[in-house]
Amino acid sequence: MPLRLLSLSLSPLLLLTLLSTQSVAELPPAAEKVYREQVRPFLTKHCHECHGEFDGKVGLTLHDLGSDFAAGKNADTWKEVIDRMNLGEMPPKEMPRPDAQEAFAVVQWVGQELTRMERESRMSGGRIMLRRMNRREYINTVRDLLKLDANFARTLAEVLPADGKAEGFDRLSAALFIDATQLDAYLAAGRLIANEAIVAGPEPRGEVVLSEAQKATRPLRDEARENIFGTDFTLPIGAQHYEFKPDGVIHIQSRYVPSRNGESWGRLFHNVILDDLVT
Incomplete structure (x- = not known):
């Protein structure tokens, strides 16, 4: 019977949902020991032949993949390993299949470490949120770049919805979210900007x-x-x-x-x- 594992998406939210029954106290107390005794031997046996130091396929090398998920791109690499295992790409179908219990131990360890890293990241200040321009900054930028007049800028202000506020400011990343209504409004504003800025016909003289x-x-x-x-x-x-x-x-x-x-x-x-x- 082929090995079937729960799919672990790249989304941290789904990872937390799948592993929500485990708390920080329930994580393995010796994660490094589990990595050294179970996870590392599994990679050496089933992955290094195709993804070793000199034989890395598709740019994926696992010979130096460590247990510290906060170091470099280790977390992203571990996610890719688990996703490929779930898709049946690692190891390839022509290679011997790993033992189900060994594979599950690797998946469980990776999931626990990803969860712990996520929680520690939030406790230490959280992740850097992507920031966009607010409505006023967007209108001023478009006006200056395309040399539009003030009347058209006021028209854009009426089309675009107001931004949310965080701690009294509308420039913080936490307040500058994008929902379906805002996306539709910015698409409509883009069409107005294109019609105003693009002029057909001969160059004025x-x-x-x-x-x-x-x-x-x-x-x-x-x-x-x-x-x-x-x-x-x-x-x-x-x-x-x-x-x-x-x-x-x-x-x-x-x-x-x-x-x-x-x-x-x-x-x-x-x-x-x-x-x-x-x-």
Whole structure:
């Protein structure tokens, strides 16, 4: 009869479920002795021929696999060994099958050590949880990377749900979980971002279509003297006029350039700039 063992998944949660009947006090008091007298001989007899120091198949070598699950990648390697045993890949089908009691002793020892390592890890501060950007960080990053305007950023804030809080903060890993509702919202936001950021058609261009200079007919001081008590004399500085049109944006700018001679006090430039970017 082929050997059938309970499947031990890579998931720590399933491992804890399968081994929940055992407590820390029920673990073998001499785990190193069990490894030396039962587990290590089992690996040497059934695994080293294919997974020795120089014959490691599929990148799996077991010649230096120790009993300390916290060292290096030992825990991951032990999980892979047990999974392959459960799938019937170790040892291969053409090789002699191991004794059922010996195989079960190995599986039990590995399960107990994985459970103990998990508990000790939690007691010493726990595992490092994967952190994601919260809603505000995500919106700011997308806005800066794709050069989106503030109005679109506010639209994203309405689409994306608020993040949870841990200890009063929404930036801690414990609060930044992802559920089905949030996943759907971020997918919808991604579609909006793509539609906003990806523009089809030719590249927008801007060009100056008119530039002219007008020379003043008399010094500015004469006109100022005549309007000393009036309010109609002004010298605007900067942009004089701008107009938005469906087919583009027209900017009209002017600037005053002082002159060094007495007759021509300066020139007033009018530049009409046409930007044919369709809005």
